[in-house]
Amino acid sequence: xxxxxxxxxxxxxxxxxxxxxxxxxxxxxxxxxxxxxxxxxxxxxxxxxxxxxxxxxxxxxxxxxxxxxxxxxxxxxxxxxxxxxxxxxxxxxxxxxxxxxxxxxxxxxxxxxxxxxxxxxxxxxxxxxxxxxxxxxxxxxxxxxxxxxxxxxxxxxxxxxxxxxxxxxxxxxxxxxxxxxxxxxxxxxxxxxxxxxxxxxxxxxxxxxxxxxxxxxxxxxxxxxxxxxxxxxxxxxxxxxxxxxxxxxxxxxxxxxxxxxxxxxxxxxxxxxxxxxxxxxxxxxxxxxx
Numbered sequence: 069x070x071x072x073x074x075x076x077x078x079x080x081x082x083x084x085x086x087x088x089x090x091x092x093x094x095x096x097x098x099x100x101x102x103x104x105x106x107x108x109x110x111x112x113x114x115x116x117x118x119x120x121x122x123x124x125x126x127x128x129x130x131x132x133x134x135x136x137x138x139x140x141x142x143x144x145x146x147x148x149x150x151x152x153x154x155x156x157x158x159x160x161x162x163x164x165x166x167x168x169x170x171x172x173x174x175x176x177x178x179x180x181x182x183x184x185x186x187x188x189x190x191x192x193x194x195x196x197x198x199x200x201x202x203x204x205x206x207x208x209x210x211x212x213x214x215x216x217x218x219x220x221x222x223x224x225x226x227x228x229x230x231x232x233x234x235x236x237x238x239x240x241x242x243x244x245x246x247x248x249x250x251x252x253x254x255x256x257x258x259x260x261x262x263x264x265x266x267x268x269x270x271x272x273x274x275x276x277x278x279x280x281x282x283x284x285x286x287x288x289x290x291x292x293x294x295x296x297x298x299x300x301x302x303x304x305x306x307x308x309x310x311x312x313x314x315x316x317x318x319x320x321x322x323x324x325x326x327x328x329x330x331x332x333x334x335x336x337x338x339x340x341x342x343x344x345x346x347x348x349x350x351x352x353x354x355x356x357x358x
Contacts, residue, residue: 093334120299152297154205206282217271236277247306280311
């Protein structure tokens with residue numbers, strides 16, 4: 069009888085432990101846990117919010133949608149959405165879809181959408197559509213970023229004025245003072261050709277600078293512009309954040325960075341962790357969308 073009782077207690081304890089498994093945990097910059105209600109309350113005070121993501125993380129995308137929905141209510145609709153996943157030259161088609169002038173299939177056939185659009189970004193676009201919010205296609209058309217990586221940033225100078233309108237104003241400053249860029253250089257190794265390395269970094273800079281300019285052009289005082297981008301584009305206050313700071317240092321901006329952890333309690337990682345304003349910790353084995 070005693071053994072049976074012990075077995076029941078153990079089973080109950082195991083069930084309890086299973087119920088305590090976390091899908092995510094937010095922390096502030098000081099490493100203190102922050103719940104989503106407090107997170108949204110604080111985000112509402114910012115002009116621009118960068119919501120970093122791991123592109124294939126299901127929980128990351130779900131949280132982007134839920135935080136956006138809650139922030140919309142908190143801000144009484146004073147919200148602008150924008151994303152890396154849409155390129156500037158597709159803004160017209162995106163606007164037509166938001167206005168109900170294009171159906172889903174026509175929209176899909178007329179723009180360059182990421183392969184995981186239907187599962188990961190369509191819910192955000194449809195939320196903007198249902199609430200009549202602006203959704204800004206912030207990124208450089210990929211062909212110009214690719215051109216930069218192959219031929220160098222100077223090759224953009226020969227583009228037509230129409231083409232240049234889809235890129236941040238030239239010349240774009242490229243410097244290793246930008247957080248994250250020295251890391252990119254290191255990743256390519258000491259044996260990589262110098263010109264090739266800088267072309268690769270310059271391609272990243274064209275994306276970051278263009279997204280920064282897109283945000284600045286479409287920001288409206290009193291509203292919060294929430295921008296969805298790969299974590300690398302805003303981690304450590306680099307990338308897009310850095311380029312905006314060069315143009316408008318007075319804007320109040322927040323970065324949500326994402327980190328994966330094998331710790332079931334999702335504590336702040338001991339290594340490779342540079343916190344920003346808010347930090348999302350997710351399980352490393354969380355379901356991936358691709």
